[in-house]
Amino acid sequence: MAVVEFQGSSFEVDEDGFLQKFEDWTPLWVDFVKESEGIKEISEDHQKVIDFLQDYYKKNGIAPMVRILSKVTGFKLKQIYELFPSGPGKGACKMAGLPKPTGCV
Amino acid sequence: MAFISSGYNPSKPMEGRISDIGPRHFSEFLPPVIAKNFGKWEYHEILEPGVLCHTAESGDKAYTVRCGSARLVSVSYVRELCDIADKFCGGHLRFTTRNNVEFILDDKQAALDLKAYLNSQKFEGGSYKFPVGGTGAGVTNIVHTQGWVHCHTPATDASGTVKVTMDAVFDQFQDMKLPAPVRISMACCLNMCGAVHCSDIAILGVHRKPPLIDHEYLDNLCEIPLAVAACPTGAVRPTKVELEGKTYKTVAIKEERCMFCGNCYTMCPSLPLSDGEGDGIAIMVGGKISNRITKPSFSKVVVPFVPNEPPRWPTMTKVIKKILEVYAEEANKYERLGDWANRIGWERFFEKCELEFSAHLIDDFRDPAYYTWRQTTQFKW
Ligand code: HEM
Numbered sequence A: 001m002a003v004v005e006f007q008g009s010s011f012e013v014d015e016d017g018f019l020q021k022f023e024d025w026t027p028l029w030v031d032f033v034k035e036s037e038g039i040k041e042i043s044e045d046h047q048k049v050i051d052f053l054q055d056y057y058k059k060n061g062i063a064p065m066v067r068i069l070s071k072v073t074g075f076k077l078k079q080i081y082e083l084f085p086s087g088p089g090k091g092a093c094k095m096a097g098l099p100k101p102t103g104c105v
Numbered sequence B: 001m002a003f004i005s006s007g008y009n010p011s012k013p014m015e016g017r018i019s020d021i022g023p024r025h026f027s028e029f030l031p032p033v034i035a036k037n038f039g040k041w042e043y044h045e046i047l048e049p050g051v052l053c054h055t056a057e058s059g060d061k062a063y064t065v066r067c068g069s070a071r072l073v074s075v076s077y078v079r080e081l082c083d084i085a086d087k088f089c090g091g092h093l094r095f096t097t098r099n100n101v102e103f104i105l106d107d108k109q110a111a112l113d114l115k116a117y118l119n120s121q122k123f124e125g126g127s128y129k130f131p132v133g134g135t136g137a138g139v140t141n142i143v144h145t146q147g148w149v150h151c152h153t154p155a156t157d158a159s160g161t162v163k164v165t166m167d168a169v170f171d172q173f174q175d176m177k178l179p180a181p182v183r184i185s186m187a188c189c190l191n192m193c194g195a196v197h198c199s200d201i202a203i204l205g206v207h208r209k210p211p212l213i214d215h216e217y218l219d220n221l222c223e224i225p226l227a228v229a230a231c232p233t234g235a236v237r238p239t240k241v242e243l244e245g246k247t248y249k250t251v252a253i254k255e256e257r258c259m260f261c262g263n264c265y266t267m268c269p270s271l272p273l274s275d276g277e278g279d280g281i282a283i284m285v286g287g288k289i290s291n292r293i294t295k296p297s298f299s300k301v302v303v304p305f306v307p308n309e310p311p312r313w314p315t316m317t318k319v320i321k322k323i324l325e326v327y328a329e330e331a332n333k334y335e336r337l338g339d340w341a342n343r344i345g346w347e348r349f350f351e352k353c354e355l356e357f358s359a360h361l362i363d364d365f366r367d368p369a370y371y372t373w374r375q376t377t378q379f380k381w
């Protein structure tokens, strides 16, 4: 597994740039990833999505379904893509430190 | 090779981005005779194996020459197809739903010349590049999947098993002497990407051992509730294990409940199950999707396991050849393989095809299994 260094911190990641351990997540991780996910600045809306994903994962052990993410944050799928151009899985979940989505993706 | 930019600017990824434009409209690519007579076809004939003739109300005729392809092909192969299309068909060609290639011409002699030309083209190893056939009551191309070429869940290979099967039944690709068309399909795991569940003969990759559990990484890489819910038999449950004084959240698998489907691995990378000796192939028969005479039906498992024997899979091809030969010999005209087996009775099917009937073939999955048992005294000794 590769280790990436950013501003004095190091993160263990896989070949797709997902964090290997949720507990390694720090706000610095978001700063590090945002560029590769096509995001200039983390807005309040970005933070709201990240916070909800982390909260849901801690409570339920899974990432929320897209409809739940939309319903709870109030952001339609279109808005989520405006915030995270790679989408809720590859973009938002990666930044939130959740495990890589699986299945026939 | 050094990096060559396409013009995409990684520091402004959304600038100049084109999206949601969909596929090109098919009408941009129609040969003139097809564009002109679109929706006005009167009848068609199969002139000879691999050559069709469609006659339009206008009297125009379109001659189609169909040839086999390996589906997994290089750009050089596609360029060769384009060269042929340029030379014979004004630059037009099409691919069929079974990944054959069709060239459409408006002259009969030119079509027959093209057939001769295609049949004369070979790879260095001696294989036909563009064997003409796949029409009428024969065996056409095998719908297949990724296998060891690209997927991470296969229990066998796709391109390899398909090549050896097509070699074994090649005569039937270039001929039309069977009672009805025989569709052979292949899937390298029981996700069944493709058509194995509804084909006359199907090749299916299967495992025979439960997954290994990578306890140390599982909770980091997997959403545990998804792995639990992935199991059709409820064999997976969440648990904790202690390794070298550290407690890990993980899953436990009740091995006597596991039937090696591999669904939990699809959801969770820490549950791999592929195994050189354990993995192999199940053969299914009797499915179809058309509504002709009898309604569509699923294929049924008739051989629970043959080993993986790369590169030629001799046991598998022998079984397939035998089934095809007995069917060709015994079935009535128009009878699909499943229609024939249903008419003579499955006990006769096993007897005639010399297949062993084992307990593996008896359905034991939930309530519907009951309906696959025999609730009648009608059977043949
Ligand atoms: C030329 C003489 C006969 C003809 C043409 C004839 C014809 C038939 C036909 C068409 C059926 C219906 C089969 C089906 O369910 O598809 C039938 C059923 C039956 N026949 Fe006859 N039959 C004849 C003589 C007899 C005789 C002599 C007996 C008894 C001594 C008999 C007893 C039965 C019985 C018990 C059934 C019901 C079988 C079942 O439900 O499985 N038949 N017969």
Ligand code: SF4
Pocket (backbone or CB within 6 Å): B145, B146, B147, B151, B152, B153, B154, B155, B187, B188, B189, B190, B191, B192, B193
């Ligand atoms: S059938 Fe299974 S192994 Fe084969 S391509 Fe589909 S998912 Fe992958």
Ligand code: SF4
Pocket (backbone or CB within 6 Å): B210, B211, B230, B231, B232, B233, B234, B235, B236, B253, B257, B258, B259, B260, B261, B262, B263, B264, B265
């Ligand atoms: S392989 Fe299939 S049956 Fe076995 S534990 Fe995994 S999901 Fe359940």
